Amino acid sequence: MNVRELRKHADELRFTPQDPVRWLAPRELARTAVKAGLAAVFADYSDKREIQGALESSLLSAPLKNPGAEEIWVDYVSDIGDGFDATSSVAWTLAADELDVGASLPLRRGSLLVLGGDEAYPVASATVYEDRMKGPYRAALPTAEDQPLMVALPGNHDWYDGLTAFLRIFAQGRRIGGWQTRQTRSYFVVQLPQRWWLVGLDSQLGSYFDDPQRRYFESHLSAGLLPGDGVIVCSAEPTWVKSHDEVNAFNALHWFDRNIIRTRLDRETGERVQTGASIRLWLTGDKHHYSRYAERFPGEPFGDHEPLPPDPRRRQMVTCGMGGAFLASTHRLPTSLPLPPSTSRMRQKDDPPSAFARAQHIHPSEQESRSIARCVAKPWSPHWLPRRNRGFALMAGMLHAGLFLLLSFVFALLQGGGSPVAAVRRSGAGDLLWFVGVGLVVVVALLLSRACSLFLTRRRRHPARASALTASLAQIAVALTAMLTTAIPFPRSWPGWGVLLVCLGSAALAGAAVGSELFALWVLRARGGAVAEWAMSAQSIEDHKGFVRMHIAPDGILTLYPLVLERICRDWDLQDVEDHPAARWRRPVPSSRPAARLIEDPVVIARKVRTP
Template identity: 65%
Template sequence: MDIHELRKHVEALRFTPQEPVRWLAPKELTRTAVKVALAAMFADYSDKREIQGALEAGLLRAPLADPGAEEIWIDFVADLGDGFEATASVASALAADRLAVAGPAPLPRGSLLVLGGDQVYPVASTTAYEDRMKGPYRAALPSAPDEPLMVALPGNHDWYDGLTAFLRVFAQESPIGGWQTRQTRSYFAVELPQRWWLVGLDSQLGSYFDDPQRRYFETHLSPRLRPGDSVIVCSAAPTWVKSGEEPDAFNSLHWFDRNIVRTRFDRTTRKREDTGASIRLWLTGDKHHYARYAERLPDDGPGADDALPPDPRRRQMVTCGLGGAYLAATHRLPKALPLPPATSRMREKDDPPPAFALAQQTYPDAGESRSLARGIAAFWSPHWLPRRNPGFAVLTGVVHMVLALILCGAFALAEGRHNPVDALRAADGDDLLGLLCTSAALFVLPFVIGWWTGLLRERRPVAPSGPVVVVLFQLAVTTAALTGTVAIAQLVPSSWNGFMFLAILLVVAAVAGASLGSQLFALWVLWTNHGLVAEWQMSGQSIDDHKGFVRMHIGRDGRLTLYPLALDGACRDWDLDEVADTPAAWTRPVPATPQTVRLIEEPFVIARHGQGQPPPAPADPAEDAV
């Protein structure tokens, strides 16, 4: 059965399966804008992280069932609480006891599940968490004898209610199905086997590290780090990718590396001392794709864009936000990253900065990413903007009806008439030609502006962009609708009631706006190559296939192996399975057919710090400033 059939069994399921969020629907645009504004106010005046300083918090250990284990399997998934089919498909793969993957032997389920942010969309609330995250994950793993640990860090969507619902769900030590929660704050440190550590940071909408969070890591992490220890840092966003456009984006993570991991403050000597530990892996979501940056080593030779061969000595930066939300593009990712960049305003930073290069394999790959992005303007595509966001088509239709009335009044004044209906009736061939030329000019003008601007700035023509362009496009459509109404007015008897002409105008404007207006808006979005509007190319399509997660293994030899996994298609057919081994029986959805999971790229290994690789540049003993 599909999602619509499942929704008939809400009482038995104990949650309501949800459709993917339509990000360009007027309702979602308005609601999200309001929540973003409110979240900014919380960030400025009511930082929940400061309040969390009063909560008890300690060091976590994994696996829960065997704290003395010499190896561990870990799962990382992010951006998961969107449409049911995608979220539940990933959750079912995560919950499988052993996951069959082409190539390696079946991979055991993780004893530790890390949720990397944005556990719910579009905004956080208790009901939204229940329907979009807790329900699907509880159904995927109702119980587990090994009690896998679940830890979560908040993303921007978790912060849109000030973190209230997040703390209720993840910080009260309540189980979610078979997964056990133990954290009491929105950040955590987990001790792992073989001298590895997992750290989850709460950057609160890109803000600095609050004092309670800093003191938590100075108390529970830094004093325990010993020479050769290795750290996995999970953050809510891949700030390293933004460092090219925002030189200070990586500052907070670099400060954490230098002042918490690589050095610590000795209260006895009142000086900073080296810990001998190192961050070996940065792991994040937020961007709904898979991409990996590998550290360039001194013996790699020149050339920042070269494909780097596998080498366990390399530190890695991995983005994997494929847990359930819409797919994001990869073809605009920078090829090389010096971190932090030379233009960063940090007072103390590594010099020279370590360089990282983009690995060849992304998901989706660059070619497929470009092809998928074009779907927003392809009217034959199931992901065409007005087809995927019907509310947007309605909105553009209404906007064009209003614009048509305004233009009709302006046309009447230009003709020297006070009654718009009389102006429509009296219009002749010259008026029709004038309106047609005006519509064509308004449509061509954005291209002229774009090409001319490109020649001035970049010495080459560029596609039209900017808000003025989209306004001109919509005025061109409305003028075309008025032109069509004038043409119709010349074909119908003059005895018709005047209101019929206005009705014709409104109908023509609504149809033209909903179809042609939406199409021109989609083309404008497709032509834009940076910023928020460029992100609408994918978010406007709400593609709920192409999902995945990262499974990791710390072996007895101390090496960390990463298996990036993909589900090319979300499950669309579900069966109902009764869960009887609980105090009250309930029903859960399970995939009707086995899911196919494959490797995105070959597994790669990260050696523990000190296993054959040169140490990172030592941090300056002086206090760093962000």
Template identity: 45%
Template sequence: MKRRELLALESVLGFAPAGMTRWLDPPALARTAIKAGMAKVFADYGDKREVQAVLPSGPAPLASPVEGDVWIDFAADLGDGFDATTTIATLLGAPTLFVDTPGGNDLELPRGDVLVLGGDEVYPAASARAYENRTIGPYATAFPAEPGIPRPTMLAVPGNHDWYDGLTSFLRVFARGARIGGWQTTQTRSYFVVAVAPGWWLVGLDSQLGEYIDEPQLDYFREHLTAHLQPGDGVIVCTAAPAWVHTASKGPDGFNQLHFFDRTIVRNREGAAGTEPTGAAIRLWLTGDQHHYSRYVQLGPDGEPDEAYGIQAITCGLGGAYLAETHRLPETLELPPATSRMRTKDVPGMPMRRVGPTYPDAATSRRLYRRVANPLSRWWLGWRNPGLLVGIGWVQFVLAWLLGAVVGLVQPAPDSIGAVLRGPVPTTASALALVVAIALGSWLLHWLTSVLFGWGGVVATRAIVFQLVAGCLTLLALVGLLLAARSLGMPPLPGIVLLGVAAIGSWGIGALLGTAMFGLFLLTQPSGTVASWRMSAQAIADHKGFLRMRLQPNGSIEIHAIVVDRICTDWATTTAPDGALRVVPATRITGVRLLDGPITVTRNRGATSDTGKAPA
């Protein structure tokens, strides 16, 4: 059965299987924008991370003891449509996962002992109901608790969407020791540290909408991480956004907070004699936020990526939300950049290069993002976001009639289109009213986009110009249709009928032309929030994935980047061990394949200097 059929079972399932978020649906967009603005305001005046200092402190324990290899799963950006989210949850919860490899042999990978959710556990904004429908329900039905089965540990870091209710729902879901299906949560705060294996530490940071790391959080890590680090220890850091890429897309200071954490918490500690090196090093940065897969590796002395001993930075935001583009990713990075405003930083910064495949690959990324402006494609933003189509129709209706008032084309005619065309020249008052309306509308759009979405004046102006062009085209098309009908011998229409035809036509034509022009406008954006709408508007549910990692007794970590090109959309119901109704794939999920790896990262790189570089 399909997701819509499962909605009829909501009262039995205990949650409502949700569809993919339609990001450009005006009401949803407005609600999310308002929550985002409020979250930012309240974050400035009431940092909930500081309040967490009163919560129990301590490393997050493993829910079940682990012997030998430790398997860690990482999935991010997951709480969106039921089909995509539950497909990934089903693969994560399977006792054994069979993965196709380029060589044709299946990999048999066991279920992870630890599952890390890497941010944005719910969309479009956090709330108790949203978590139930989009995260807890799908994960609980994919992997129900069974007596006698070891409970994998579930840990989570909050992303920006988790912060949109001030982190209230996130803490209730992940910081109270609750069980989510067969997984057990163990953290007590929105950040955590876990000693996952001898010499290996797993860390989750709460960056709260890109703000500075708060002092209670730093104290927590100084007490439970820094104080216990030994020379040669390796640290895996999970963060909510790819700050390394932000240095190229959002400014040179994007990596400052992570670099500060690296220098002051991992590589150095304050001792009786002052600052002393710990000898430990971050070996792996993990994040989501960008809904694709990419990997950067530190360059070695020879100028080539050092796969074994270099720091790896991996973005894997394929847990359930829309697919994002990859063809604009930078090839090289310097962390932190020389132009960073940090007072104390590594000079020169750590050089990194993008290696391995991206998902989607660059050619597929270019092909996919252009579809948003193609009305002949089912992925056109108008078809994928009907609310946007309707909303732009009303915008164009008003705009076309205002423009028509200036040129005298939409004044009610008593008998025919000819009379409309011969209407009186607009008065100075009507022309002035149009100028004032456009000026006020431009200012309002500029203000709203700047406050809610961070648009600049150039972007807002460009959006207005595209819509004005669409209004002119709408008006010309409407007049052309009326003239064509008259030339074909259509009898004169009463004025009120002609007015109604013009009203309906301006709305319908305007909806199509205005939405088409908005799609073209999106293609003109090089980067930023508006540029991301090219992919979010399509709500692509396919092309999902996660990381499965193995910590081996020899101290190295082996990383498998796993993707599934087609998600499951056909479901069946069965009974879980506790008697509850459970949703399972109607047929086995196929096409699960290894995208990248196995990638081996060695822990014992020796004591490190203050620059974070391995000694020669």
């Protein structure tokens, strides 16, 4: 049965399965905009991280069941709380006892599950968490004897309610199926076997680290670091990639590296001393694809066709936000990153900056990413913008009906007043054609003027933001063309309001189809920013989901396995579950479990840094 049929059994399931969010639907656009604005207010005036300073804080450790274990398996998944099919397919794959993907050993289920942010879409609330995250994960793993630990970071969608629901779900020690929660704040430190540490940072919508968080990491992390310790840092977004366009984006993470990991304050001398520890792996989600940047050693050559050879000494930066949300593009990712950029405003930064190069294997590949993105503007594709977002097509149609009325009244005023239909009948089709022609010439002239302005100012050299003016002019051109329907020789017996309704309908249809198509082409034209991301979010592609599984071996070597499910499950059965004799419920079970495969060869990372 599909999601719609499963919803009929919501009482038995204890949650209501949800469809994927349609991000360009008018309601979602409006709601997300309002929540984002409110979140910004919370960030400035009601930062719950400051309040968390009064909560109990502790150092976590994993695995819970066997604290003295010499090895551990860790799972990382991010951007999970969207449509039921995708989220549950990933949850069931995570919950499997082990996965056979052709690696040198079977990949066992993680004793630690890290949720990397955006656990609920489109905005956080108790109900949204229950239906989009807790329900699917509880169904995938109702119980587990090994008591795997679950820790979570808040992403921007978790912050849209000021972090209220997030703290209730993840910071009160409650179980989510077989997974155990233990954190008490929106950030955490987990001590792992073989002198590895896993850190979760709450950067609060991209801003600074608050004082309680700083003190927490100084006490529970920095003070315990020893020379040769390895650190895994999980953050809410890949600011290392953002630094390519925003030079100060990586500053906060670089500050954390310099002042918490590599050095600590000596309380007796008041000076900073070296810890000898190192961040070996950065992990994040937010962007719904897989990409990896590997450290480039000084003097090491690198080219687009000459990827860096594997070397366990390299630090790695990994983005994997494929836990359930729509697939994102990869073809605009930079190939090389100096971190932090030399032009950043940091007073204390590495000189020369560390250099990272993009790995050869990403998902989706650049070619596939471009091909998928273009589907938003292909009318024959099932992912065409108005077909995938009917609410957007309706909004575009209503907008063009309004533009038609506005332009028609302007034409009537130029013709001496009266209703638009009467003005056309009185003046004839020739005058209407003249009005539409002049309007189109003005639109084209403005577009050419803007193109010349961009050329002369050389802004075309930079990752250009799509111009709202260009999009508006294109829509006006469609509305002007739709006005030609009033020149149709309607029978004189037709009342004016009847003719007007037919013309409004024609304008609405043109806006829904042609207007949406022009909007899709405008989105594809964008070279960066939020508008460029609409090419993928508008399609809400559910396939191509995945996560990262890691293994820390007894010799201290960390091996990273990036996994992808090319196809998710869309057909489910119901199964009875017994928690205890007095409580029964049912859970959705995949009719056939999706197959996982490796995106690239396992990535080996040594804990101890040695100079090449």
